[in-house]
Amino acid sequence: MSLSSSKPLLQMTSRAAVIQMVSGQDVATNLLMARNQLEHAKQQGALLALLPENFAVFGSRQLQARGEAELSVQGPLRSWMAKQAKDLGLWLVGGTIPCADKATHSHRVRAACFVYDDTGQEVARYDKIHLFDADVTDAHGSYRESDNFEGGDALVVVETPIGRIGLTTCYDLRFAELHTALVAKGAQVITNGAAFTCATGEAHWHTLLKARAIETQCYILAAAQGGSHGIRETYGHSMIIDPWGNVLQEMQQGEGCVSASIDLDFLQKVRQKMPIGQHRRL
16 A cells, blocks of 8 residues: 555656664664664665664564554654654655554554655555564574564555655565565565574575566665674675666675665666566466
């Protein structure tokens, strides 16, 4: 679902940034870190910046209370994102924050990704569809995201100045059909705010991101958590990949921001020379 009421001015060549963080238990500290990196994105000339999954709230403590606080646009984290976008004149794709769902009345929250335009207006929301319930060979061992979160069920593509963006989150990366469906809805750029574990990241992060770029012929913006969060270790390696599968920018570990040009003319040429969308049979 896109909530945008007016189409943004599209630029055929523009700049986008991905922000890497090492979020902790203190929300105020996380927000200060995010603000600093958003300023760096603006300084690099980005029109749009992507934050990672769990950028403000990392961990399961008080998820329900925080999720209920974000039910309206006046929620503290939603208000914070709107203010950053307006102050910096920057489109913001807000990783994920916990947000309750009025319709379900569940004890669980949604992992919600909100998008803000450069005036601070909230223009879209995507609720993470695929939940990470897996056993991993790391110190944490077992991950059961569905204990605290419920999955969304709607695809979201939103018009932005850098192109039509399809929204995904972390574990969504493993599901090619989701990305194909976003392209069918017009996506030219696909974002993924993530908190991949080190073990799964080392095994599959690069391969999956490049595959998603190549098969969809989209730019991929991937913003990750990248460091130690107590018992959890996240992989990092935030990156921007073009529609031919070239890694344009990559950041290994720690906090930071990288940016690259999004060239929709190049994207169109890739799709014209190899029209995968026209050839698809299944």
